Amino acid sequence: xxxxxxxxxxxxxxxxxxxxxxxxxxxxxxxxxxxxxxxxxxxxxxxxxxxxxxxxxxxxxxxxxxxxxxxxxxxxxxxxxxxxxxxxxxxxxxxxxxxxxxxxxxxxxxxxxxxxxxxxxxxxxxxxxxxxxxxxxxxxxxxxxxxxxxxxx
Amino acid sequence: xxxxxxxxxxxxxxxxxxxxxxxxxxxxxxxxxxxxxxxxxxxxxxxxxxxxxxxxxxxxxxxxxxxxxxxxxxxxxxxxxxxxxxxxxxxxxxxxxxxxxxxxxxxxxxxxxxxxxxxxxxxxxxxxxxxxxxxxxxxxxxxxxxxxxxxxxxxxxxxxxxxxxxxxxxxxxxxxxxxxxxxxxxxxxxxxxxxxxxxxxxxxxxxxxxxxxxxxxxxxxxxxxxxxxxxxxxxxxxxxxxxxxxxxxxxxxxxxxxxxxxxxxxxxxxxxxxxxxxxxxxxxxxxxxxxxxxxxxxxxxxxxxxxxxxxxxxxxxxxxxxxxxxxxxxxxxxxxxxxxxxxxxxxxxxxxxxxxxxxxxxxxxxxxxxxxxxxxxxxxxxxxxxxxxxxxxxxxxxxxxxxxxxxxxxxxxxxxxxxxxxxxxxxxxxxxxxxxxxxxxxxxxxxxxxxxxxxxxxxxxxxxxxxxxxxxxx
Numbered sequence: 001x002x003x004x005x006x007x008x009x010x011x012x013x014x015x016x017x018x019x020x021x022x023x024x025x026x027x028x029x030x031x032x033x034x035x036x037x038x039x040x041x042x043x044x045x046x047x048x049x050x051x052x053x054x055x056x057x058x059x060x061x062x063x064x065x066x067x068x069x070x071x072x073x074x075x076x077x078x079x080x081x082x083x084x085x086x087x088x089x090x091x092x093x094x095x096x097x098x099x100x101x102x103x104x105x106x107x108x109x110x111x112x113x114x115x116x117x118x119x120x121x122x123x124x125x126x127x128x129x130x131x132x133x134x135x136x137x138x139x140x141x142x143x144x145x146x147x148x149x150x151x152x153x
Numbered sequence: 154x155x156x157x158x159x160x161x162x163x164x165x166x167x168x169x170x171x172x173x174x175x176x177x178x179x180x181x182x183x184x185x186x187x188x189x190x191x192x193x194x195x196x197x198x199x200x201x202x203x204x205x206x207x208x209x210x211x212x213x214x215x216x217x218x219x220x221x222x223x224x225x226x227x228x229x230x231x232x233x234x235x236x237x238x239x240x241x242x243x244x245x246x247x248x249x250x251x252x253x254x255x256x257x258x259x260x261x262x263x264x265x266x267x268x269x270x271x272x273x274x275x276x277x278x279x280x281x282x283x284x285x286x287x288x289x290x291x292x293x294x295x296x297x298x299x300x301x302x303x304x305x306x307x308x309x310x311x312x313x314x315x316x317x318x319x320x321x322x323x324x325x326x327x328x329x330x331x332x333x334x335x336x337x338x339x340x341x342x343x344x345x346x347x348x349x350x351x352x353x354x355x356x357x358x359x360x361x362x363x364x365x366x367x368x369x370x371x372x373x374x375x376x377x378x379x380x381x382x383x384x385x386x387x388x389x390x391x392x393x394x395x396x397x398x399x400x401x402x403x404x405x406x407x408x409x410x411x412x413x414x415x416x417x418x419x420x421x422x423x424x425x426x427x428x429x430x431x432x433x434x435x436x437x438x439x440x441x442x443x444x445x446x447x448x449x450x451x452x453x454x455x456x457x458x459x460x461x462x463x464x465x466x467x468x469x470x471x472x473x474x475x476x477x478x479x480x481x482x483x484x485x486x487x488x489x490x491x492x493x494x495x496x497x498x499x500x501x502x503x504x505x506x507x508x509x510x511x512x513x514x515x516x517x518x519x520x521x522x523x524x525x526x527x528x529x530x531x532x533x534x535x536x537x538x539x540x541x542x543x544x545x546x547x548x549x550x551x552x553x554x555x556x557x558x559x560x561x562x563x564x565x566x567x568x569x570x571x572x573x574x575x576x577x578x579x580x581x582x583x584x585x586x587x588x589x590x591x592x593x594x595x596x597x598x599x600x601x602x603x604x605x606x607x608x609x610x611x612x613x614x615x616x617x618x619x620x621x622x623x624x625x626x627x
Contacts, residue, residue, distance in 0.1 A: 053505040106491060113491060123466060126463060129470065129490065133493065134473060136498070139501060143504040147511060150511045
């Protein structure tokens with residue numbers, strides 16, 4: 001179910017679009033939602049469905065942000081890696097560029113928040129964080145809209 | 154955009170969302186531009202033609218669009234920065250440098266003419282894209298050639314006040330010294346290890362000097378000859394201007410001459426105040442000049458560039474996060490950002506739970522739509538104007554565009570084959586047109602789709618879908 005939604009999001013009109021393509025994000029998300037719904041009518045429990053929806057939300061966000069963003073790549077990687085991959089191929093380079101130190105409490109916290117933030121320099125981290133914040137805000141607004149219109153009718 | 158197309162009554166919030174989001178998505182950028190531009194213009198008082206490039210420069214979202222235009226952005230910033238620097242120096246020479254490919258011209262954007270001069274390889278494009286993201290015109294090293302060897306943070310503020318023309322960011326560097334120092338140390342150690350690059354240019358800074366070594370080295374090695382050639386020209390250009398100070402006054406950091414220059418810079422000091430000749434190099438090497446009264450150590454210069462970059466990013470973040478414009482100080486700002494990100498993530502979780510609870514009600518509409526859309530996967534391309542206005546919706550959407558939007562959205566969202574048809578069509582007909590057509594129509598689509606989902610059992614739907622499918626325009 002999840003793989004299918006990811007494939008769909010990838011095969012769509014995805015170009016390295018900025019997160020201004022809100023319609024694209026919404027498209028993807030609604031598609032993913034429908035997929036989630038189709039998969040066995042919600043997989044029994046709302047919490048399970050909620051997790052699936054959350055994953056779909058992040059996947060859509062990352063997919064629409066474009067592959068040029070480090071955080072979107074890391075996010076997609078993290079999402080796809082989850083489904084029970086027991087044996088992990090030893091990757092050649094996991095932590096590419098380990099940033100020096102980590103003494104700044106705030107910086108460490110930011111690194112943990114932003115996906116893929118462990119490998120970046122501080123400068124890049126800020127940049128990715130900004131983009132991530134923008135995408136997140138858009139995603140939240142989109143979901144809010146959906147919920148509102150769904151609850152309206 | 155087309156907010157006027159929005160429906161109002163029952164989907165007021167949705168409309169609000171769509172209304173807001175284009176504006177709000179723009180809001181981080183546009184205020185960003187004026188604020189940064191304002192800050193910049195405060196210092197760079199010279200030219201009036203800088204205003205437009207600055208506004209364009211500081212819209213970071215644009216750079217994602219077209220990779221081809223990203224070098225333009227980089228060049229734009231370089232243009233901006235170099236012109237700013239040029240303004241501080243009453244020199245007409247930099248204009249002559251433009252044939253070399255450096256956008257030092259009065260025109261804000263003359264990228265197409267100067268692009269061919271650049272060795273635009275993929276690595277450069279990528280770096281330029283990243284570089285152009287953050288108004289990197291500031292990074293053009295508006296650093297002055299310092300006279301005092303001491304590199305104390307206190308000097309920065311003093312210099313900052315002094316150097317109004319070219320000082321772009323009045324940021325307290327102390328709080329960042331800790332974090333930047335370690336990064337700096339990392340980079341500088343790397344730099345000292347025989348790497349040809351001494352300075353941190355914004356492109357490489359974005360990737361990290363450590364990280365982009367391969368790409369950068371490849372490009373740098375390939376462009377070394379070109380670099381040399383190019384470097385000589387600016388030097389020659391500047392010679393009459395600066396007289397004998399040419400060699401010492403610049404801390405142009407390019408591939409091979411870097412180390413030699415560093416020694417020169419360290420040994421000499423200029424009495425030039427308030428002048429910098431920062432030029433943007435073709436591959437994104439930043440010519441950094443030490444500010445007056447500041448250390449001319451290559452390390453300190455690089456650190457300063459880095460600090461300014463970081464402060465630039467922080468400012469951008471400040472624009473993004475609501476309610477952070479009044480906050481001063483990096484720590485508080487970071488704290489706010491972290492809180493905001495955490496709250497957003499919590500909101501996503503909460504909304505997903507809500508959606509999961511709400512979803513079963515929307516099942517019927519989706520299934521019906523899916524079935525119908527999958528039957529006719531390929532919508533014929535016809536104009537939206539030919540749309541039959543007899544869409545029967547309780548909300549009575551007035552504009553035909555809405556119907557098209559719904560059709561588009563419904564079909565596009567529920568059919569893989571249709572998507573591929575769209576993509577193939579779009580690629581065939583040029584991607585420019587389709588998004589332009591699709592996107593403005595997509596704006597109110599959210600509500601329609603949801604109402605469709607809600608009114609899935611509407612008997613009028615099938616014929617609506619038929620008409621929509623026939624009149625679907627791509």
